[in-house]
Amino acid sequence: MSEWGSTNRLPAHVALVEGLAFDGDLHLLTRPAYPQPGGSETPLEMLNRPDAFFALTLLEGRVALVPKAQVLEITCPEDVPPPDPDRVTAAKHVELEVILPGGAEYRGLATLELPAGRRRALDYMNGAGGFFALWADGHTRYINKSHVRLIRPLD
Known part of the structure; x- marks a missing residue:
């Protein structure tokens, strides 16, 4: 296992508040018991963890540690996730x-x-x-x- 632990990668476009933008892959923690397809946390869960930074693997393969406080928005190529039947009424x-x-x-x-x-x-x-x-x-x-x-x- 690498020092990153077990993660799933998700392509993303990260825009920072001062206008800089980066394309790369987010690293989402893998949890075998997680109910979502792929067994990993969602980008929203990763962003709302108390950690001040997250890792983004840039297109050229280098890793950037991005401060969450400087992120304006992150865009990922995915649509509305399928509803969890146990939570749909809530x-x-x-x-x-x-x-x-x-x-x-x-x-x-x-x-x-x-x-x-x-x-x-x-x-x-x-x-x-x-x-x-x-x-x-x-x-x-x-x-x-x-x-x-x-x-x-x-x-």
């Missing part, structure tokens, strides 16, 4: 428009898993974790909450 899909610094605007779906009585988009955005996921057009954007200019629920 989840609510909400359409959001997200505006980032510099004026970039995105529309997509966010999946809210919140307790009864706290199922608004506001509750989701104020909830745990520094990142949230927005699904649209065959890809997922993982957006850093601390760098959002404005969010408008469209439902």
